[in-house]
Amino acid sequence: MKRHKTVPPGFDVLEDSDRGLRLKLARSLYSDEVIFKTCYVFTGRCTILLDRIDAEHVVVNFNGSDGNSDLRCLAGEFANELIDQRVRADIARETGSIRELIVSQAFAEADFSHVRQASESDPPASS
Amino acid sequence: MATVIFREPSEFIRSEGGYRLFPFRFMDFDGRRILVNEVGEHLVLDNEVFDELVEHRLSPHNPEFQSLKAKHFIADSTTTTATRLLATKYRTKKSFLGGFTGLHIFVVTLRCDHSCHYCQVSRVSQNRLKYDMSRESAERALELVFRSPAESIKIEFQGGEPLLNFDSIRFVVGEARKQADAEGREVTFVIATNLVFLTEEILDFLRDNDVLVSTSLDGPAHVHNSNRPRPGNDSYELAIRGIERVRQALGFERVSAIMTTSRSSLEYPEAIVDEYVAQGFDHIFVRHISPYGFAVRTRKRTGYELPAFLDFYKRALAHILEINRTGRFLVEAYAQTLLTKILTPFPAGYVDLQSPAGAGIGVAVYNYDGDVYVSDEARMLAEMGDTSFRLGNVHTHTYEELFGGPQLRSLVEASVIESLPGCADCAFQPYCGCDPLENYVTQGTVVGHRPTSEFHFRNLEIIKHLLRLYHGDDPFIKQLFWSWVQNRPVSELIPSPPR
Numbered sequence: 229m230k231r232h233k234t235v236p237p238g239f240d241v242l243e244d245s246d247r248g249l250r251l252k253l254a255r256s257l258y259s260d261e262v263i264f265k266t267c268y269v270f271t272g273r274c275t276i277l278l279d280r281i282d283a284e285h286v287v288v289n290f291n292g293s294d295g296n297s298d299l300r301c302l303a304g305e306f307a308n309e310l311i312d313q314r315v316r317a318d319i320a321r322e323t324g325s326i327r328e329l330i331v332s333q334a335f336a337e338a339d340f341s342h343v344r345q346a347s348e349s350d351p352p353a354s355s
Numbered sequence: 356m357a358t359v360i361f362r363e364p365s366e367f368i369r370s371e372g373g374y375r376l377f378p379f380r381f382m383d384f385d386g387r388r389i390l391v392n393e394v395g396e397h398l399v400l401d402n403e404v405f406d407e408l409v410e411h412r413l414s415p416h417n418p419e420f421q422s423l424k425a426k427h428f429i430a431d432s433t434t435t436t437a438t439r440l441l442a443t444k445y446r447t448k449k450s451f452l453g454g455f456t457g458l459h460i461f462v463v464t465l466r467c468d469h470s471c472h473y474c475q476v477s478r479v480s481q482n483r484l485k486y487d488m489s490r491e492s493a494e495r496a497l498e499l500v501f502r503s504p505a506e507s508i509k510i511e512f513q514g515g516e517p518l519l520n521f522d523s524i525r526f527v528v529g530e531a532r533k534q535a536d537a538e539g540r541e542v543t544f545v546i547a548t549n550l551v552f553l554t555e556e557i558l559d560f561l562r563d564n565d566v567l568v569s570t571s572l573d574g575p576a577h578v579h580n581s582n583r584p585r586p587g588n589d590s591y592e593l594a595i596r597g598i599e600r601v602r603q604a605l606g607f608e609r610v611s612a613i614m615t616t617s618r619s620s621l622e623y624p625e626a627i628v629d630e631y632v633a634q635g636f637d638h639i640f641v642r643h644i645s646p647y648g649f650a651v652r653t654r655k656r657t658g659y660e661l662p663a664f665l666d667f668y669k670r671a672l673a674h675i676l677e678i679n680r681t682g683r684f685l686v687e688a689y690a691q692t693l694l695t696k697i698l699t700p701f702p703a704g705y706v707d708l709q710s711p712a713g714a715g716i717g718v719a720v721y722n723y724d725g726d727v728y729v730s731d732e733a734r735m736l737a738e739m740g741d742t743s744f745r746l747g748n749v750h751t752h753t754y755e756e757l758f759g760g761p762q763l764r765s766l767v768e769a770s771v772i773e774s775l776p777g778c779a780d781c782a783f784q785p786y787c788g789c790d791p792l793e794n795y796v797t798q799g800t801v802v803g804h805r806p807t808s809e810f811h812f813r814n815l816e817i818i819k820h821l822l823r824l825y826h827g828d829d830p831f832i833k834q835l836f837w838s839w840v841q842n843r844p845v846s847e848l849i850p851s852p853p854r
Contacts, residue, residue: 248512296751310595316380316780323378330378330393333442333570334449 239291241303248291249299250308262313263288269309274302363467372413374424374431376796377441381405384781389822394700395785396426399826410618426583444700451702451709451717457505460731461496461527462513463488464520465627465723469549469590471583473617473644487520488723493527496721496747501534502754503719511545513731515723518552521560528564530601545569549583550597551592558604568601570594572612572634574620574627581619598634613640616667618659624671627710631687640688643813645732646796661809665816668807673821679835684844690821691839693814696786697821698840706730708788708814712770715763725749727757732792744792764806766791769801777805783818 240252253263263286267276274292281287288306291300379392388405391397398410400419401731407413408429413420415431422427430437451821465486467474488496500508510531512524528544544566561568572594573579601610613632620627621747624641671687678685690764692703706713715729725748728734732742744766746757759761770791772778778789782829794803795809805811824832831845838845 265780272804291594312381312383313780319376319379319409323376327378327393329438330441333438334445336702337442337446 248289250290251288251303251305252281253286253288253310255286257313258286258287259284262310262317265313266306266309266315270302270306274299282354356388362816374413374415374429375438376409376429377427377577379428380780380782380784383817385823387781390428391782391785392426392428392441393622393785394427394448395696396428397456397697397782397822398422398426398428415793444834447700448702451713453703454507456503456507456719457507458509458511459496459500459503459722460511460513461488461517461523462515462720462734463493463517463527464515464518467516467549468519468551469512469516469583469585473615480627486515486723488523488721488725488799490523490526492721492723492749493523494498494530494726495725496727497527497534499532499721499727499749499754499757500531501538501540503758507543509545511547516549516552517546518548518557521552521557525560526653528560528566532564535844543567548592548597548706550601551590551593553587553597553600558600561601561609564603566608568605570598570600570610570612571614572630572636573614574623575630578620578623578627582615582617595634596846603816604723609634609639612636613642615642616644616659616664621663621667622658624667625674628671628678628685632683637684638686638688638691639671639675641668642689646734646793647735649818661813665813668817669820676824676832679845680831682846686842687785689817690836691823691842692737693786693818694825694836697818697825697839707790707793707810708786710770710772710788710793711767712786713768713787714744714791715758715766719746721749721759727752729763730792732790732796736792736796766801775802775805777808777811781805784816786818787814789816793807 241249245305258266263278267278267288270276270290274290277289279287279289290300290303292302326339363606377392379390381388381390382397383389387401389397389399390405398419404413404417404419407417408419412794413429421431424431427441499506500510503511508531510527512527514520514588517770519638524546525830526853532543544564545568546561546566547569550568558567571583574581576591579594580588583590598610598612612634614627614631628639644658659691672690675685675687692705692708695701695703696708702709706717713730714733718730720728720731720734722728722734722737726737726742727746727749728733728737729744729746737741737745744762746760747763748754770777770789772781772784772787772789775789778784778787778829781787791801791803794808795801797809798804803810821836825836834845834848838848841848
């Protein structure tokens, strides 16, 4: 999996100007959840606005204060992060039921007998 | 011709790539990928191997395959053994939940003789008795302490300078001991003091009642006295003399010290570490400054940016590692906590590095005026005029209202990092935690915003630094980190399998 430093070739750049950078994403590749999680990662570094231009595509509008060269670099990172988030979503889908099983088994078999239970004989706190 | 008794090991390896993934999170780690599962076991893989793994193309003959299987990242059968093992480790990791509110902090007075630049408390002068905890408030607080279901209870005295209200300490210790004995519960005591007001009577009492002493030591005299001004500018000399007196009266191990990093500390990481060695301590907690209370008002004078602290921390840690290399056992406490979480399934007992966070459910604070807070930082925030994290008052609220009410429930909900944005997918989630109060103070919301969170970047960078050291070329560091986890020198290390 190649790690991109700038906008990767073939990435659909709709606009690269003083007004910002706009990338078009195919929703067949990236779910809304993946797109939103990816955007969240970058919300400390630039302003991101999402626009659904048709049923199959979402446009990501990047706006930053540091000029577009940084935005182009950032868009490359964004492309990598999209793939990571997509892989995370795939792993979560594949392993979600096992995770639930582990957690539920962990708590179902927890022994809290060593924990003192509050009883009615405890002194009530006055109010 | 030799008789073949066993077949070649390769014949026992399945030739098909049929395996299933177990849950894990991952992130970039210096151009490779680090994988961490639900219980904190980790593995670093080359990107190509990672791609093969997640695309189910990884050959059983790949050297990483057995490691992935051994650490439960994959399973090649439908056995339930792996899930049971993981469930056991997960239960162990979350076992701190069974000890609901084990730590109870009594702020017995706000009065203090020091005027530390970074102090989180808005202290008042020594002669203002209205800032002492009353007998009635102490009694009501003790009733609440013993409503806690925790089998083991720790009571910590703080201030101000708590020894300025020693009568209250004596009362609480005596009553708590009686109550604990009657209920068959364990109770321990700690006093956080600057040691200035120690007397023989106080030392006798501390010894007779097994009270541990915790004090501040910020480094050599010029750093300590600069950070902790008091009349006479002799805080360092008094602290060192006090440490010696406590050791003589109570025993060498009965006093510990903590340091706070202020701006004036940043130039002296090695000297600060050396001071701890010179004073005979084997633990040092390289602690960043907190964004609360009085520290906020003096931020321009005492504060610093995160990169400066990280540089300081790494220099201090490097020096500590070198000191250990000479045979002198010295632990950095924050690294020890994180390494315990990285290398073992055991909870680390540090409220900011657990999920949900320990505010209110691991610790409760009873202020001098009877107000109850979810943490020490919460009452410091209140001193600044923001009572958002005040649960109530010992005189007007019941245990159920204080510890079972919507305020604490919502705080707990906001500190479950498994569901927090940015944390939910973070590979280091099993090692980390959150501080909803720091989020609130620095970002205006208890949930916080990870992409701009100093808490997030501080822990991310320290965890990465520790992992880089652990996976580096120096076998001594791997041994040393295991020795820190076991809290014993390398020479006394119980062998553990490298992870």
